[in-house]
Amino acid sequence: MRNILYIGNNLNNKTSNLSGIQTLGPLLETEGFVIHYASSKANKILRLFDMVWTCLKLFKKIDIVLIDTYSTQNFYYAFVVSQFCRLLNIEYIPILHGGNLTSRLSRSPKLSRLIFNNSKHNVSPSMYLKNAFEDVGFKNIMHIPNTIKIDNYPLSDRAYDEPRLLWVRSFSKIYNPELAVHVFNKLKVLYPSASLCMVGPDADGSRKTVEELAKKLNLNIKFTGKLEKKDWINLSRAYNVFINTTNYDNTPVSVIEAMALGLPVISTNVGGMPYLIEHEVDGILVEPNQPEEMSSAVVSIIRNSKKRNSLVQNAREKVNIFDWNQVKLLWFNALNIN
Structure with a gap:
């Protein structure tokens, strides 16, 4: 055949x-x-x-x-x-x-x-x-x-002095990109130099809503639009935490890729995510649409190197099956x- x-x-x-x-x-x-x-x-x-x-x-x-x-x-x-x-x-x-x-x-x-x-x-x-x-x-x-082809996802050394958040998805209501902005807004109180980069195409007009929210909150967010895979992989070296904010999900390749790249992953606990991420073992799961919970999880990763290193190592080992x-x-x- x-x-x-x-x-x-x-x-x-x-x-x-x-x-x-x-x-x-x-x-x-x-x-x-x-x-x-x-x-x-x-x-x-x-x-x-x-x-x-x-x-x-x-x-x-x-x-x-x-x-x-x-x-x-x-x-x-x-x-x-x-x-x-x-x-x-x-x-x-x-x-x-x-x-x-x-x-x-x-x-x-x-x-x-x-x-x-x-x-x-x-x-x-x-x-x-x-x-x-x-x-x-x-x-x-x-x-x-x-x-994925695991060899295409090299591990990089990252500093964890402050949160540098990476979000990679289509701008669509079901992926709740606004949550990333609210999480970033809370982190800026503790880390004034924190950053957020949002990568992905605008599927349903949600990007405009996100940009207006960022402007209202006086936040400087980097929007790259759609990137080729090799380009966002190169971009990922400048960031240290991957957030997945979706309200519905299956087994998103972008999260698998983040795990392969050695980015600690924080995701909403929806759909297939608990089948992909074991909470506090190879990632962190939080309730959907809860910016306080997700921002607290980011802080725990920044402050606790032992926990962070364990999450990264376990995640990288897990994604070998993909x-x-x-x-x-x-x-x-x-x-x-x-």
Whole structure:
């Protein structure tokens, strides 16, 4: 099985970070698979037509279809494509993304059953979603984590004289970027020279809200916009604490990358995060939308070197399981490649 059609959001624009199709697809290509992609159309209706047309055009050539599956409008792409795959007698594998996909199961139970009960496998990057799907009766769930190439994430020596916060995500309401500003505001009282850098594209206009809040609080925050991965990795050397402020989450690659880089991670305790981070062992988990709790956690990292070093070391050891050299073997199994 060497020819794969990968269905997902293959856009490359200023309002989105790299998607699953843009990370996993090229990695599979390096292993000898021939990957066809759909779709890079910006218009949502044209994107759906392109996905369906690509299935019809290539169904005699491809061995299997991978479908990035999300909880919002993209869920319907997965539904339509999966049902065309059934009509064309092509095996397909949905890849489950987004911490809010569990709510989609309850909102659209019939459509969910049509997609997930008829697939070859359903691949979950997190144990959180695997357990959630199994809890409602889906049996064919495989856990294959998100992946990185660990060698691309060098450790750096960092000073911890004051908080230098790094936030990397799309500016979107579900990721609650305003919380980062409120945390920074509290830290400035104790550390007047503290800094915050926020990296990522503006997905839904939230960046303007964040900038207005920063201006109101008289805070100087660095906004970089969307950066290539190698650029934000280089930028990360200047910072010493990574904060993840989201209200919904699965297993975000940006947090895995921060752990690999040796940045102590503080995250809201939502969705799949407790499956990724063990509290006070390889990171710190706090309740969502609680700036006081998150800022206190930052202070504990700055002041307690023993605790900080333990978190960093344990996190770096944990993320070895996400290295592509290990994860690819799981994909070979899912794709029936020995």
